[in-house]
Amino acid sequence: xxxxxxCMIERESELAELATAFGESAAGGVRIVxxxxxxxxxxxxxxxxxxxxxxxxxxRLLRASGAPTESSLxxxxxxxxxxxxxxxxxxxxxxxxxxxxxxxxxxxxxxVSRSRVLDxxxxxxxxxxxxxxxxxxxxxxxxxxxxxxxxLIYLIRRAGLARILLVLGWRNDDVEMHPSNSRLxxxxxxxxxxxxxxxxxxxxxxxxxxxxxERHPESLSTELAAEAHQLTGGNLLLLHALLEDSxxxxxxxxxxxxxxxxxxxERAVQLVLRRCDPVTLRVAGAISxxxxxxxxxxxxxxxxxxxDRVAVAMEAxxxxxxxxxxRMRHPIMAGAVLNAFSAADRxxxxxxxxxxxxxxxxxxxxxxxxxxxxxxxxxxSAVPNLVKGAQQALDEGHTRRATELLxxxxxADTDGRRREEILALLLRAGWRDDLRASIGHLSELTEAMLSxxxxxxxxxxxxxxxxxxxxxxxxxxxLSRLAADVPxxxxxxxxxxxxxxxxxxxxxxxxxxxxxxxxxxxxxxxxPGAIGYRLLEHFQSSHNQGATxxxxxxxxxxxxxxxxxxxxxxPLMIALHTMVYAGRLEEAEQRCRELMQTCxxxxxxxxxxxxxxIAADIALRRGSLSVAVSRAATALELVSVxxxxxxxxxxxxxxxxxxxxxxxxxxxxxxxxxRVPDVMFExxxxxxxxxxxxxxxxxxxxxxxALDDFQAVADTLDQWEVAQSETLPWRTxxxxxxxxxxxxxxxxxxxxxxxxxxxxxxxxQVRGRTMRLLAATREVHLRPAILSEAVDxxxxxxxxxxxxxxxxxxRDAYTQLGDAGRARSVAxxxxxxxxxxxxEQPARRASAPDVxxxxxxxxxxxxxxxxxxxxxxxxxxxxxxxxxxLYLTTSTVEQHLTRIYRKLGVSSRVQLLSRLGPQPAPHSAxxxxxx
Numbered sequence: 047x048x049x050x051x052x053c054m055i056e057r058e059s060e061l062a063e064l065a066t067a068f069g070e071s072a073a074g075g076v077r078i079v080x081x082x083x084x085x086x087x088x089x090x091x092x093x094x095x096x097x098x099x100x101x102x103x104x105x106r107l108l109r110a111s112g113a114p115t116e117s118s119l120x121x122x123x124x125x126x127x128x129x130x131x132x133x134x135x136x137x138x139x140x141x142x143x144x145x146x147x148x149x150x151x152x153x154x155x156x157x158v159s160r161s162r163v164l165d166x167x168x169x170x171x172x173x174x175x176x177x178x179x180x181x182x183x184x185x186x187x188x189x190x191x192x193x194x195x196x197x198l199i200y201l202i203r204r205a206g207l208a209r210i211l212l213v214l215g216w217r218n219d220d221v222e223m224h225p226s227n228s229r230l231x232x233x234x235x236x237x238x239x240x241x242x243x244x245x246x247x248x249x250x251x252x253x254x255x256x257x258x259x260e261r262h263p264e265s266l267s268t269e270l271a272a273e274a275h276q277l278t279g280g281n282l283l284l285l286h287a288l289l290e291d292s293x294x295x296x297x298x299x300x301x302x303x304x305x306x307x308x309x310x311x312e313r314a315v316q317l318v319l320r321r322c323d324p325v326t327l328r329v330a331g332a333i334s335x336x337x338x339x340x341x342x343x344x345x346x347x348x349x350x351x352x353x354d355r356v357a358v359a360m361e362a363x364x365x366x367x368x369x370x371x372x373r374m375r376h377p378i379m380a381g382a383v384l385n386a387f388s389a390a391d392r393x394x395x396x397x398x399x400x401x402x403x404x405x406x407x408x409x410x411x412x413x414x415x416x417x418x419x420x421x422x423x424x425x426x427s428a429v430p431n432l433v434k435g436a437q438q439a440l441d442e443g444h445t446r447r448a449t450e451l452l453x454x455x456x457x458a459d460t461d462g463r464r465r466e467e468i469l470a471l472l473l474r475a476g477w478r479d480d481l482r483a484s485i486g487h488l489s490e491l492t493e494a495m496l497s498x499x500x501x502x503x504x505x506x507x508x509x510x511x512x513x514x515x516x517x518x519x520x521x522x523x524x525l526s527r528l529a530a531d532v533p534x535x536x537x538x539x540x541x542x543x544x545x546x547x548x549x550x551x552x553x554x555x556x557x558x559x560x561x562x563x564x565x566x567x568x569x570x571x572x573x574p575g576a577i578g579y580r581l582l583e584h585f586q587s588s589h590n591q592g593a594t595x596x597x598x599x600x601x602x603x604x605x606x607x608x609x610x611x612x613x614x615x616x617p618l619m620i621a622l623h624t625m626v627y628a629g630r631l632e633e634a635e636q637r638c639r640e641l642m643q644t645c646x647x648x649x650x651x652x653x654x655x656x657x658x659x660i661a662a663d664i665a666l667r668r669g670s671l672s673v674a675v676s677r678a679a680t681a682l683e684l685v686s687v688x689x690x691x692x693x694x695x696x697x698x699x700x701x702x703x704x705x706x707x708x709x710x711x712x713x714x715x716x717x718x719x720x721r722v723p724d725v726m727f728e729x730x731x732x733x734x735x736x737x738x739x740x741x742x743x744x745x746x747x748x749x750x751x752a753l754d755d756f757q758a759v760a761d762t763l764d765q766w767e768v769a770q771s772e773t774l775p776w777r778t779x780x781x782x783x784x785x786x787x788x789x790x791x792x793x794x795x796x797x798x799x800x801x802x803x804x805x806x807x808x809x810x811q812v813r814g815r816t817m818r819l820l821a822a823t824r825e826v827h828l829r830p831a832i833l834s835e836a837v838d839x840x841x842x843x844x845x846x847x848x849x850x851x852x853x854x855x856x857r858d859a860y861t862q863l864g865d866a867g868r869a870r871s872v873a874x875x876x877x878x879x880x881x882x883x884x885x886e887q888p889a890r891r892a893s894a895p896d897v898x899x900x901x902x903x904x905x906x907x908x909x910x911x912x913x914x915x916x917x918x919x920x921x922x923x924x925x926x927x928x929x930x931x932l933y934l935t936t937s938t939v940e941q942h943l944t945r946i947y948r949k950l951g952v953s954s955r956v957q958l959l960s961r962l963g964p965q966p967a968p969h970s971a972x973x974x975x976x977x
Contacts, residue, residue, distance in 0.1 A: 055260070056253040057092055060244050064096045067242055068105070068211050072179040076205035078212045078238055080187075083246030084365045085321040086283035086314075089215045092246070093183050096213065105179040105211075106131075108171070112189030121150050123184060123194035124167060133170055141170050150193070168201045175208040185215040187231075195231045202234060217321065218362075248280030248367055257285065273305055277376055279367025287314035295931075307378045315382040318366050325351055329359035330368065331387055334380035335399050335416070337373060344402050348395070396420035400431075410434035411442070414451055423458040433464060436471055441611075443648040445478045466494040470504040473511060474612060478650035481689040485511060492517075495524045498531070502539065507612070509545040513552050514691040516725035521549065522560045548616060552692065552729050554766045606637060610644045615653060622660050626667065627773055629810050631844050635664050651909075655684035659697040666700050667811055669846030669879075674704040676949050680908075687720050694722060695731035699738035706742045707847060714742050733759045733774050740779055749786040756780050772809035775800060781819045794823035810843035818852045821859075829859040850879040908949060915942040916950075920958055 054061070064079055071077040083089045090111075101107045110126035128141055143149070144166045153160040174180055184190070190198075202212070214235075235241055249257065255271035278284035291308035319327060332348045346353040363369040374380040384392055400416035414435020417428055432455035439448035452472045459465055469487045476485070491508040494500035500508070505528060512521035528542055550557040606621075608614050618641065625634040638661040645654035662677035678701035687694045698717060705714035718739060726732035740755035759776040763769065777800035784793035797820035804813055817836035821829045833856040840849040853876035860869035908916060918928050925943070929936045950958065 054088075054092070054095060055256050056249055057088060057246075060092060060246065061096060061099075063242055063244055064213065065099070067240075068096075068100055068103070068179070068181065070240075071211040072105075072209050074207040074209060075240065076202060076208060076210045076212070076238075077240045077242070078202070078214070078235060079242045079244060080214045080216055080235065081244050081246055082216045082218050084281075084362070085217060085318050086281035086366060087246040087248055088282050089217070089246055090185050091282075093185050093213060093215050097181065097183050100179075100181045100211075103179075105181045106174055106177075108180065108182045110182075110184045112184065112186035114189050117189045117191055119191055120154060121145070121163070121193040121197065122191050124197050127182060127184075128167060128170065133174060137170050137173065140166055153193070164197055164200045167197060168204055171201060171210070172205065172208050175205075175210050179209040179211065181211045181213060183213040183215075187214040187216050188218075190231065198231060199234045202238065218365075248278075248365075249275070249282065249285070250280060251275040254278075254280055254285060258289070261289070270302075270305060277305065277307075279370060279375060281318070281367030283314050283318060284311065284367055287311040307376060312378055312382050315368065315379050316386065318368060319383060319386050322362065322366075323359075325349070325355060326359040326362050327383075327386060329356055330363055330374075330383045331392075331395055332399070333360075333363070333369065333372070334374055334383040335395050335419070336403075337380070344406060348398055348402055392419070393421045397422055404431075409438060411438040411444075411447075414438075418451070418454060423454060429455050429459050429464055432458065433468060433471065436475075440471065440475055443611075443650075445475050445649055449475045449479065466491060466500045467504055470500060470508055474507040476652075477507060477511070477612060478648065478652050481652055481685060485515060485689070488512060488515065488517070492520050492524060496527055498527070501528075501531070503541045506541040506544055510548050513545075513548055514693055516692045516723040518549075518553055518556055518725060518728070521545075522556065525549070526560070544613065544616075551616070551620065552731075554730070554768055555728055555762070558766065606640075610641060610648065610650075610653070615656070619656060619660070622657075626660070626664060627809065629843060631664055631668055635661065635668075638664065651684045652689075655681045655690075655697075656693075658684065659693075659700065662697060662700040662704075666704050668844050669848065669850070671704045671708050671847060674700055675708070678704065680949060684909075687722065692723060692726040692729050693731055694720075695726050695729065695735040698722065699731075699735040702735075702738040702742060706738070706745050711742075711746060718742060727758070727762070730774065733762060737774065737776060737779055740783065744779075744783050744786050747786075749783040752783045753780070756783065769803065772804055772812055775804075775809075775812045775816070777803070778812060778816045778819065781816065785819055785822055790823040794820060797823065810839050811845045811848060814840035814843055814845070814852060815848050818848070818855055821855060826859055826862045830856060830863070833859060846879050850876050853879065908946060912942050912946050912949075915939060916946050916958065919943060919946075 060081070067077040067079050081089050081092060097107045097109060108127040108131065110123045112123060116122045125145055129145055131141070132138060133141060144163050149159060149163065153163050171180060171182075198212070201210075251272055254275040255268065258271050258274065274285060274288060278288055287310040288305060288307065289302070290310040292302035292304070292306045294308060294310075295306035296302040296304075319330065322330065328349045328351075329345065332345050336345075336348070345356050349356060360369065360372070368374060368379050368383075374383070387395065396416045396419035400413055400420055400422070403416060404413050410431070412435075414432050417423070417425070417431050417435075422428055423432075432451045436448040436451040436455065439445070439451065449472065452468055452475065455464070456468050456472070459468060469491055473485070473487065473491065476482075488508060488511055491500060492512065495505050495508060505524065509521050509524055512518070512524070525542075525545065532542070546557075549560075606618075608617075610618065622634055622637060622641075625631075625637070638657050641657045642654055642661065645651070645657060658677050658681035662674045662681060665671075665674035665677055678697040681697040682690075682694070682701070687698070690697070698720065702714055702717045705711075705717060722732075722735070727736065736755040736759050740752035743749065743752035743755070756776045756779045759774055760780075763774065763776070777796045781793040781796040781800065784790075784796065797816050800816045801808075801813065801820070814836045817832055817839065821832035821836065824832065833852055836852045837849065837856060840852050843849075853872050857869050857872040857876055860866075860872060914932060915928060915934075918931055923931065925936050925939045928934070928939045932939075934942075946958070
């Protein structure tokens with residue numbers, strides 16, 4: 047129950063005016079005060095507070111309240127005022143007789159009876175005023191019945207110097223509040239010189255802050271108070287409900303840490319709505335349905351009333367606090383408004399809105415939303431409108447909404463005319479969100495492309511998915527068919543060039559074989575959204591030509607300013623790999639961080655898995671083995687190996703390599719046991735997997751077996767006529783295998799060949815590791831010079847693991863040469879770096895503030911639900927408390943924590959807190975919802 051005192055905040059001036067009016071009336075002479083305000087402005091509480099004060103001052107208080115259901119009840123208000131009041135014995139009997147229902151019924155038709163009732167009841171009040179001041183307080187006077195109105199007018203005119211104060215509460219949010227009942231009273235009141243009109247407004251932001259501070263003086267949050275005012279407009283009814291829900295959600299006696307809307311807030315909204323007239327309620331429904339204030343120009347047609355009447359209703363809704371800047375302050379308000387309508391009325395409102403929006407040229411997604419809300423899926427125009435809306439939703443990044451619309455369109459497309467188009471769009475949506483649900487239709491889509499039923503931009507995603515799933519021959523057949531459809535001399539579509547680029551990057555050997563079959567003449571028509579591909583060409587050429595740092599920054603910024611879309615995904619992936627191979631690991635990691643966050647914002651877990659896999663590769667190249675394992679495992683959890691298709695090789699080879707280098711051979715064996723498609727080995731991803739597998743075999747003492755994998759990489763690159771000595775350094779791995787076999791001469795030959803091919807300025811990590819292997823083939827006294835250079839190169843590369851290995855080799859060389867001092871110095875450095883590589887909890891890098899810290903990156907490895915649980919758990923809450931706060935079961939929380947511990951490499955709540963650091967109060971989702 048809310049404290050009446052809190053309702054008196056910012057009501058000091060009104061209480062002072064009432065006290066003045068009371069003093070004047072007590073001195074002799076009727077006074078009238080009208081309190082006007084909408085529901086939730088504290089009008090009733092103000093009347094009650096003043097009534098208590100007047101009674102304490104010796105006044106007789108006569109109290110009544112109007113209601114719409116009693117506005118036709120003859121003399122209903124007067125009966126509330128006087129029934130039960132004690133006068134002298136004779137007058138009490140007279141009043142009781144005058145309030146008799148039969149007499150009042152007769153008074154409706156008999157003038158004598160009417161005069162008798164009016165005069166007798168007024169006399170009772172006037173005689174009472176002779177004994178003590180009388181305060182007549184009537185709330186919701188707008189619902190006054192006609193007979194009570196006549197009695198009040200009669201009393202005012204005969205009061206003279208009687209000590210009577212009339213306090214009338216008047217709600218002005220009901221635009222149609224029985225004007226016939228109150229017109230005469232209003233006219234009479236305005237003629238009275240003693241009339242005081244006191245308008246009541248909502249609380250100001252400072253008033254809301256004062257109310258919240260009054261409840262929790264020890265911890266007032268200015269930001270929380272400002273947010274509370276933004277959500278409620280200062281309406282006391284809404285504000286008290288908001289605070290009640292927030293305390294309930296916080297499950298504590300103290301101040302809420304954040305604001306939450308819930309059942310109390312929704313009930314308060316419904317109560318406000320019930321006090322509105324029918325037209326205002328319909329206008330509220332129209333606002334809730336349309337949402338965008340820019341489309342309110344046709345509200346009058348949607349509601350079916352004149353535009354000036356709509357304006358009055360809008361003004362009333364604004365004063366109640368439900369509407370701000372032409373829209374509902376919070377989605378829960380819009381939902382409560384629509385719940386006030388029957389299902390049929392809601393559907394009709396949405397149907398009319400869809401028709402009007404379409405006529406006014408509204409966007410496709412808005413029209414589609416209204417088609418769904420109206421339930422008009424049997425309408426002939428439903429399917430095309432749903433498909434257009436889904437396309438817009440995909441373009442704007444609303445994948446899940448697009449999927450919902452497409453599934454509805456699929457069900458509504460009973461004649462199957464747009465079946466393939468819908469399935470292709472579902473595949474496009476699933477590529478971001480849920481591949482499993484979409485790839486099952488690939489065969490049907492392939493047949494539609496080959497037969498010519500599916501053309502243009504809708505063929506892009508099915509072809510890319512065929513390539514990803516390893517169905518390369520089918521993809522090539524489709525590409526050949528599409529190339530044949532391009533007329534001689536015509537410019538090919540950009541989508542066609544897009545899938546050619548995917549084929550060239552994923553299957554270089556296949557592309558060389560079918561290049562002539564899928565070649566077209568002319569430059570493709572490039573849409574604005576595909577500018578990322580041209581920028582990628584500039585980006586790559588800048589790296590390949592050894593551009594200055596300034597030119598690289600310019601090339602970077604131009605590319606990274608492009609939005610993450612399904613068209614730009616491949617250029618951004620290639621750009622990241624280009625940065626990685628160029629040794630720009632810190633910058634690549636920062637870009638990965640931004641892209642992973644964008645994927646979270648877009649709710650695109652499949653794309654997030656792609657960038658998690660690249661981030662894992664970056665961590666591996668920096669020697670952060672546990673981070674590499676965590677990120678690679680996350681990528682494979684977000685998208686299963688089967689769904690990854692041939693691209694599964696990227697996270698798998700990182701995971702396998704990191705586990706091998708950690709010495710976790712059993713885990714590496716389990717990773718190696720995961721089934722991968724054979725066609726994967728026709729891709730660069732697959733060749734990287736062979737190198738990782740061979741490296742595992744070398745570490746397990748199976749170097750002879752490893753040589754087969756390394757030779758397979760060499761043979762495949764030879765068939766492709768591609769060198770790739772830096773990105774796929776098979777010669778370095780050959781050197782390592784032969785060194786393990788004791789064949790130093792062959793190992794040295796492969797190492798020298800690798801160093802010759804990459805040159806003195808080539809890939810630092812490959813060069814440094816190869817130099818370490820080459821040093822192992824030389825006599826001991828020759829090793830320190832080579833290893834010192836390798837240490838310098840690896841230090842610049844940022845690969846801590848390989849740097850530690852090179853230092854360890856240099857230590858061994860100094861030890862064998864009897865130089866104990868240098869050996870100890872190098873050993874200390876090697877041990878320090880090695881501990882950082884193998885630590886379960888990677889150390890933070892205070893020296894690199896411009897690079898994302900590893901623990902912060904790892905939060906991106908968690909799912910949305912895991913991130914929420916981790917942040918709350920880091921505050922020290924128990925599993926039961928976490929479950930209550932996040933509305934989960936305790937077992938669900940335990941399952942989330944198990945996965946969180948594994949991904950972040952911790953084993954206890956204390957380690958989790960240490961890893962994440964103190965967590966601030968969560969950002970309130972209400973801020974975004976009400977923006």
